[in-house]
Amino acid sequence: MRITPTHRAAILLAVVSSLSLLTAACGDSDGDGDGATNTKNAEASPKAPTKTGLTVGFLPKQVNTPYFSVADRGGERAVEELGSTFEEVGTEQGADAAGQVSHINALTQAKVDAIAVSALDPDALCDALKQAMDEGIKVVTYDSDTKPECRYAFISPASAEDIALGQLELLGKQIGYKGDIAILSAAQTATNQNAWISSIKEELTNPRYEDMRLVDVVYGDDEAAKSYQKSEELVVEHENLKGIISPTTNGIAAAARYLSQSPHKGNVKLTGLGAPNDMRPYIKDGTVEAFLLWDPAKLGELAGHAAVALASGQVTGREGQMFQADDMGWFYIGEDSVITLGEPTIFDADNIDDYDF
Ligand code: RAM
Numbered sequence: 267m268r269i270t271p272t273h274r275a276a277i278l279l280a281v282v283s284s285l286s287l288l289t290a291a292c293g294d295s296d297g298d299g300d301g302a303t304n305t306k307n308a309e310a311s312p313k314a315p316t317k318t319g320l321t322v323g324f325l326p327k328q329v330n331t332p333y334f335s336v337a338d339r340g341g342e343r344a345v346e347e348l349g350s351t352f353e354e355v356g357t358e359q360g361a362d363a364a365g366q367v368s369h370i371n372a373l374t375q376a377k378v379d380a381i382a383v384s385a386l387d388p389d390a391l392c393d394a395l396k397q398a399m400d401e402g403i404k405v406v407t408y409d410s411d412t413k414p415e416c417r418y419a420f421i422s423p424a425s426a427e428d429i430a431l432g433q434l435e436l437l438g439k440q441i442g443y444k445g446d447i448a449i450l451s452a453a454q455t456a457t458n459q460n461a462w463i464s465s466i467k468e469e470l471t472n473p474r475y476e477d478m479r480l481v482d483v484v485y486g487d488d489e490a491a492k493s494y495q496k497s498e499e500l501v502v503e504h505e506n507l508k509g510i511i512s513p514t515t516n517g518i519a520a521a522a523r524y525l526s527q528s529p530h531k532g533n534v535k536l537t538g539l540g541a542p543n544d545m546r547p548y549i550k551d552g553t554v555e556a557f558l559l560w561d562p563a564k565l566g567e568l569a570g571h572a573a574v575a576l577a578s579g580q581v582t583g584r585e586g587q588m589f590q591a592d593d594m595g596w597f598y599i600g601e602d603s604v605i606t607l608g609e610p611t612i613f614d615a616d617n618i619d620d621y622d623f
Pocket of ligand 1: 516
């Protein structure tokens, strides 16, 4: 959450009381049974100087995709401006959790100071991340989380409810809140997409959406060809399909490419989470009316700041702490050590040309 002046007084109170609790609790274990000594309960000093000369490893879900290239350039900018070294590693596949584990182990062996990872699976990375934390490496997740005990903090783009409801509303408006809908997701295990899908399912029980029916959820693994094929299958298999939500930048771009060339263009509505530069042609040609996203560069930048603040001992990831991310302002560590960037932006024909990412 970004701090506004109205939040400040309440938050300062919370920080003061949590700092005194911190002092009292200093030396306690975090009780998660992982044996890590460098716990969230360890003492933090918001005034500790920012350490320089650190190495921060970024491990996106997938390298060489527009979304993560932009996010990780943001991380690189933040880390380098703080006087440390940025290193990006990762696989080219959109569903290779085992590949992520190998990269985590390599970063641990290289004795980096911090790791920022977008997790392809909530469980699969945990042993490797706990090993990294045991060796003193500060781990944050960004974009897509692990289980909370496998990292110190999660940098979330926006709340799952805002992201889910935003997409459902955009689609609902376009189909008159009536008819069959489907979801084209990324990897089947992706923590972020799965959280958004369960929020969408929950929102669908609201009477506002009682005439909308979710008939299928399919997975394109964040691969262009697979996502294109899954989009085609959805439309062929569900002849009454009125709309698709694709909560992934790679998925929505592939679905838009398919629909734009098909007889269903304009009839089967499409929304989701897209990058403005990928989606501009499909907004211009009428395939897509509106979609959502946040600025991935800001997400990466915030992850870089959080990683350095942890490695500098300014925060430990405990709920109630705050840290400054330079020009982006102060950020508050919330429940389950989640740090929220803000709210998603809606892109449509009126504003798409104002964005370049
Ligand atoms: C894809 C990835 C990423 C997600 C975005 C919206 O690029 O799946 O994790 O946050 O879409």
